[in-house]
Amino acid sequence: MKRFINNNIKELATLGIMLLIFLAAGLAKPDLFSGGQFSSLVNSILLWMPLNLTMAMGMMMVVIVRDIDLSIGSSVALSAMIAGLCFKYLGIPILAGLFVAVIIGILCGAFNGFLIAYLKIPAIIVTLGTINAYRGLTYIVSAGKQITGYELPPGMSNVVAKGIPIGSFFIPWMVLITFGIAAVFFVMLNHSHFGREVYAVGSNREGAHLRGINCRRIEFFIFSITGALCGITGIMAMSRFGYVNPNTTGNGLEFVVISATIIGGVSVSGGKGSVPGVFLGCLLLGTINTIIASVGIPGTVQRFSYGLIIILALLLDRFIAAMQDKAKLMAHGKSARAAA
DSSP states (O other): OHHHHHHHHHHHHHHHHHHHHHHHHHHHGGGGSTTHHHHHHHHHHHHHHHHHHHHHHHHHHHHTTTOOOOOOHHHHHHHHHHHHHHHHHHHHOOHHHHOOOOOOOHHHHHHHHIIIIIIIOOOHHHHHHHHHHHHOOOOOOHTTTOOOOOGGGGTTTTTHHHHETTTTEEEEHHHHHHHHHHHHHHHHHHHSSSHHHHHHHHHHHHHHHHHTOHHHHHHHHHHHHHHHHHHHHHHHHHHHSSBTTTTTTTTTHHHHHHHHHHHHTTTSSOOOOHHHHHHHHHHHHHHHHHHHHHHOOTTTTHHHHHHHHHHHHHHHHHHHHHHHHHHHHHHHHHHHHOOO
């Protein structure tokens, strides 16, 4: 039990914060947890997660290798817009639109990855440029006009409107698809050669290179995979909101995703991070987002809450790291004394 707590202390801390938020909300508005209101609250939290959790899987890998991607929101918008235009003018089926969106996302991510991995331009500089370039392209290809719900294929909203009822709860297909994506990334990062290489590059890039790992290729693949996730998220956003707007689609998504990634325990120093932690980070932000609206707190407080939680998460990360280092030193000291 002690080893389990030590290995999962960040995840347990995130769960503790969520319990405190629910407790505070219950005290502020007791009827929030009565009957149908509680199931509606849980359903709202689950429906908030898919876009952010899908993108957080890519951002997690980016941060693990000590990079950052600020362009994901614009990549989502561009992918969704081009797929939406194909729906509108070519009448392609939904799966073909998904394929188009993923290809556009991969191209955006690969362009970022090429500049960062092979031309060695800092990731923050590259993505600060492409966040505007991709958003600008979205305006250009759409002529500044949005794709409305009437111009999307029938059945586009089924992944949101349909799902599996469990008692009074309802889990949309989009939520289940997102959980499936998270499960794939869990297996990939923990049980594949590629996953081990990602952690190796993030932990010690020079050491990984000496071991024969092609660090540039890994970095390029990570940004390309993140781009593919942008395409999937673009289709999800289209299904979730029923339109594609060149200004609002994906706007601010990067901030929420980076927040969830950091809160989920992915170290900005690289080499550390887990899918369960990022899942809990997204769940925590979804809880905050939903409860703020449910208890009547102004939406303007939401961004402040995100920023405050990020700072607290970083402080907690530093505190836990210091405690773990201290425990290792004490254990090493005991071993040395025992050997003597």
